[in-house]
Amino acid sequence: MKGIVFTEFFEMVEKMFGDDMSDKLIENTDLPSGGVYTAVGTYSHAEIVQLLFKLNEYTGIEIGTLLNTFGKYLFDTFLANYPAFFDAADNAFDFLESIQQYIHVEVLKLYPDAQLPKFSTEVVDPNTLEMIYESDRKMADFAEGLMEKSLLHYNENADIIKKPLVDDHSKVLFIIKRRT
Ligand code: HEM
CATH class of the missing domain: 3.90.1520.10 (H-NOX domain)
Structure with missing residues (x-):
């Protein structure tokens, strides 16, 4: 999955839930990339899935709603x-x-x-x-x-x-x- 997907995901999280939430997601998700993404890089699709599951855990918002x-x-x-x-x-x-x-x-x-x-x-x-x-x-x-x-x-x-x-x-x- 392209890095732009991740950089935009974190931008959205920060706008919706604040900077603390994106820090919390990175700290508490086991990400092979370490949570460092560049727009042109390529990362495992599994990382966005893990991040969505964590965000669901912290916010209670359904995965489908988060994806939409x-x-x-x-x-x-x-x-x-x-x-x-x-x-x-x-x-x-x-x-x-x-x-x-x-x-x-x-x-x-x-x-x-x-x-x-x-x-x-x-x-x-x-x-x-x-x-x-x-x-x-x-x-x-x-x-x-x-x-x-x-x-x-x-x-x-x-x-x-x-x-x-x-x-x-x-x-x-x-x-x-x-x-x-
Ligand atoms: C200017 C318009 C668009 C651009 C530049 C664009 C570009 C991209 C890019 C860069 C990705 C990520 C690929 C990756 O991470 O490897 C992507 C994924 C995707 N795009 Fe588009 N897209 C556009 C419009 C749309 C629209 C309107 C839809 C839906 C109707 C759509 C559906 C998807 C879906 C569902 C994915 C996720 C990958 C998957 O489901 O396998 N895209 N697109």
Whole structure:
């Protein structure tokens, strides 16, 4: 997992719960990196999982909610760092459809060791987009946070229905429906 994920995670924790919380997380989680991350480095995905579990223990906030909130937080970082990806799409459906074929392809050129999910998208009717998320990292709630912020960014009034397709949530169907 890329270092930017960790540096942004700690930034979010500090903003939401204060500097003490991030110190507490680093001190009490057994992290191979020692809790030192650079934006361009690559670290084990297991570290973000451990940090989320610790944060859940200290705050009582569910892991799924923490992941969703983190997705929303990272959306703003992506928007600030990569505005061209957002300018390239006219609406949220076009933007979401472009992740697999364009955005994450460009991300892989920048960071060849990035571990990205697979998205299959289908426009079912003009107001319904189906997206299937697939990843061994099981971060569908993180994806949902990013999707919710994408809808807001393009001023779309839409609902997201989430249906796990396998028990471990490594494959999840999202049905995104514009309210008409
Ligand atoms: C400009 C927009 C975006 C950029 C630059 C971007 C970039 C990235 C980067 C750098 C990672 C980390 C890879 C790693 O740590 O190895 C990542 C992971 C991920 N991205 Fe994107 N992304 C964007 C938009 C989105 C959107 C809108 C979604 C969801 C609809 C999404 C879904 C995910 C998920 C779920 C992961 C976690 C890895 C996994 O589940 O396997 N991304 N992305």
